Amino acid sequence: MPDTTQAPPDLTAWTCPAPLRDQPKVVMGHGGGGVMSAELVQNIFAPAFGGRVLSQLGDSAALSLGGIRLAFSTDSFVVRPLFFPGGSIGDLAVNGTVNDLAMSGAxxxxxxxxxxxxEGVEMEVVAxxxxxxxxxxxxxxxxxxxxxxxxxxxGHGDGVYxxxxxxxxxxxxxxxRPQRVVPGDVVIVSGAIGVHGVAIMSVREGLEFGVEIVSDCAALGGLVATMLDVTPDLHALRDPTRGGLAAALNEIAVAARVGVEIREKAVPVPPEVDGACTMLGLDPLYVANEGKLVAFVPRQHADAVLAAMRAHPLGAGSTVIGECVRSHPGMVVARTGLGGTRVVDLPIGEQLPRIC
Amino acid sequence: MPDTTQAPPDLTAWTCPAPLRDQPKVVMGHGGGGVMSAELVQNIFAPAFGGRVLSQLGDSAALSLGGIRLAFSTDSFVVRPLFFPGGSIGDLAVNGTVNDLAMSGAxxxxxxxxxxxxEGVEMEVVAxxxxxxxxxxxxxxxxxxxxxxxxxxxGHGDGVYxxxxxxxxxxxxxxxRPQRVVPGDVVIVSGAIGVHGVAIMSVREGLEFGVEIVSDCAALGGLVATMLDVTPDLHALRDPTRGGLAAALNEIAVAARVGVEIREKAVPVPPEVDGACTMLGLDPLYVANEGKLVAFVPRQHADAVLAAMRAHPLGAGSTVIGECVRSHPGMVVARTGLGGTRVVDLPIGEQLPRIC
Structure with missing residues (x-):
């Protein structure tokens, strides 16, 4: 008989792994896509589930089944409020998963x-x-x-998850996949960053920034297809959602064992996002996006890929923000406007919880 | 630009469809797998999502992709308590989805x-x-x-969903698939019914029935493979979870436009389940199972399939409970021990909420 009919596993000998020992209870940061999320995966989920594919920790799993190659991905959505400028939990639920698949080229x-x-939520809200x-x-x-x-x-749940x-x-x-990234690869972002997180925050907190900030929530499958028409040889793609661009760049740097160097001034932050982030004490590099991607492209294809991205409605604001280097492997460094550098760390938790 | 970047859809003209008009808010029964669940799917989800596959409303979707045939299915799990005799939410999460796939032969x-x-749940519970x-x-x-x-x-959620x-x-x-069922098909159930729901209820309510009732939670992929070794020509399979055997039989009767006739005495209800149901005012036909299936098998294969099921550890209690008939299409009728008959309706909501 399978284990499934037995009593729950005896974990009396279980001790909380070291990185989680200071956090014997779940906190909001464990859902933030940063260091704490990674600790949860590495110390609890990965040992429990095993498996070669999960260990790659990409946006989606690349699988072989019946002779074809599949991408498979999942996300849960707990955003508050359910409707926000530019979208809703329903839009996020589609675009979040579509984009995770697109990040493996699928x-x-x-x-x-x-x-x-x-119980008690209005049927009209469900509709x-x-x-x-x-x-x-x-x-x-x-x-x-x-x-x-x-x-x-x-009283449980929040209307709709x-x-x-x-x-x-x-x-x-x-x-x-991240492991294909090498020094010399060009880092391209597909447009303005920080918009989704700030849009959610502005409606949640009732803040006014002069102009309404509308989420960039969109499905990126078409943009990625356009890029693949230029060359199938894209090295890595990420949609910088929770943890923002900083988390996406750090994950690639660690997985590929390369340094990532970005020019801070080159990162496209719209003035209204910049203003809102200043007011809220946020760093736009750490704010979630839902309709942007960051691409790691071999140098010889970078110009052509960039041109194709700019010709697509969802990539009109595409721009090169940096490159991969041999020095400081696993680390992301930003060159500041003043000629100095600063380390862009993986965020610990999440600046804005429940933005997706 | 896709719709996804626009404002939420204007549903000012939306009127609650007739069957839901008396229920302008979500109630527990909408998650019960009975009439109310079906109304939600037919009046809200199906029109909103469209699509040919969803409309088949099976346990899983049968898809073609890249030249292969895939089954694809999902379930969410909100069972309380998280651990119960015979399993946990973790076991259910695997077996529930594995079984949905198995019901299409996959x-x-x-x-x-x-x-x-x-937030605040013990990390050990997550582990x-x-x-x-x-x-x-x-x-x-x-x-x-x-x-x-x-x-x-x-305060939101319940520890773990x-x-x-x-x-x-x-x-x-x-x-x-249900549509292949025809009059003359033999209805076989793989063992004792009602066990999972009663197991959950007994721990939730702290009830004592003399013996501990242990959930039958198990993965049925191996049992189905054994049945398919006898013949690939099984007509329909269902795992009678929410809504119990009654819901499963009714769904097939409606989809196949056949009558289903069962012999009430032939349905295997263990004495402890029968006793608990009597005490709780429940009908075992409507109580959820998590490790049983009901099969609709062409008459010429029924004996061989039944023998193969009985030889499998998860099908040892398999038995014929009835057959499909030309009369009363779409309806399930039970022959009672007294020589009479009674109609076995599709349940409205759910006798025991949150059993999976």
Whole structure:
């Protein structure tokens, strides 16, 4: 008989691994996509689940099944509020998973969708979220094919939590993963950063910044397809969501064992995001995006890839922000406007919780 | 630009569809797998998401991708308590999705796993759930390949909510779906029913029934493979979870437009489940199972399939409970011990909420 019919595992001998020892309870930072999230994965999930694929810790898993190459990814969504300027939890649930698949070069084909509803939530809210999710799926050319609904008692949950998982085909000849990044690779970001996180914060806190800041939430499968038309030889792609651009760059630097050097002035931060971040005490490099990507491109293809990105509506603001270097492997360094440098650390937790 | 960057859809013209009009707010029954769940899917999710595959409403979606046939399924898990006799939310998260895939004849290959953790939950609880999930995955021979963690504030959530999605290959020549069921098909259940729901209820309510009732939670991929070794021509399979055997039989009867006739005395209800149900005012036909299946098998294969099931550890209690008939299409009728008949309706909501 399988283990599954036995009593829960005896963990009386379990001791909390060292990095978590100061945190015997879950805190918000464990969901932040930074150091604490990584500690949770490395010390609890990875040993418990084992497996070669999970250990790669990419945005999605690249799998072989029945002779084809699949990308497979999941995200849960607990954003507050459910609707915000530029999108909703339904848009995020589609675009978040579509984008994770796109970061391995896969075009999303199918989505699953799990609803956890709170007893007492207005049926109209469920309908609005569902319509937004359906519209986002059609815009991203992905089909919702299977789903599930659970209901929890009033006072638990927060109206609507969502989970999506997605499957996409990885095209032949495409092998996009952090380990392929080498010194000399050019780092390109597809447009203005920090917009989604600031948009959420402004509505959550009722802040006014003179202009309404609208989330950049969008599906990036088409932009990535455009880039792959130039060359299948993209080395790595990341969508800088939780933890922002800083987390994405650090993850690549560590996985590829290269240094990443960015020019701070080259990072596109819109004035309204910059202003809001100053007021809120945030660093735009650490603020989440939901419709941007950062690409690590071989030098010989960088100009052509950049031109193709700029010609796509979702990549019009694309720009080179830096390059990969042999020095300081595993570390991200920013050249400041004053001619100095500063280390861009992996964030510990999350500046703005529940932004996705 | 895609819809995803626009404002939330304007639903000012939206009117709650008729069947939901008496329920303008979500209630527990919408997650119960009965009439109310179906109304939610038919009136909100299906119109919002569209799509041909979702409309089949099976346990999993059967898809074509890159020339292979995939099964894809998802479930969220909100069971209380997290640990119960015979299993945990971690076991359910694996077995629930593995079993949904098995019901289309697919052997699960890969799982995703999304955690929604409540701030303040003990890290040891997260570790115990993770270890149980990992052990269940190894027992079911499925690999957890991608995951995600979100954290919500203390007082929201319930410690741990889980979502899994799974992918499996559908073997050549296998085409298992409700629409293939025809009059004359034999209805076989793989063992004692009602055990999981009563196990959960007994620990939740602190009830004592003389003997401890242990959940039947198990992965059924191996049992289904054994059945397919006899013949690939199984017509339909269901794991009778929420809504119990009654919901599973009704769904097949409606989808296949056949009548289903069961002999009430033939349905295997263990004495302790029967006793607990009597005490709690429950009907065992409506109580959830997590390690059982009901099969609709062409008459000429029924004896051989039944023998193969009985030879498998998870099918030792298999028995024929009835057959499909031409009369009363879409309806399930039970022949009672007294020579009469009664209609076995689709449940409205759920007798025992949050059992998975």
């Amino acid at each position: 075009r999303a084909a199918f989505l699953s969708c799990g609803f956890i509803l709170e 609005r979220v569902s319509h937004a999710l359906g519209a986002a799926a059609r815009a991203a050319d992905v089909e919702v094919v299977t789903g599930d609904t659970k209901v929890v008692e009033a 969502l989970n999506t998982a997605g499957i996409g085909l990885i095209p032949d000849g495409v092998d996009i | 052997r699960a290959a890969f799982l995703s796993c999304g955690f929604i953790l409540e 115990r759930v993770s270890h149980a999930l990992g052990a269940a995955a190894r027992a079911a021979d499925v690999e957890v390949v991608t995951g995600d963690t979100k954290v919500v504030e203390a 889980l979502n899994t999605a799974g992918i499996g290959l559908i073997p050549d020549g296998v085409d298992i």
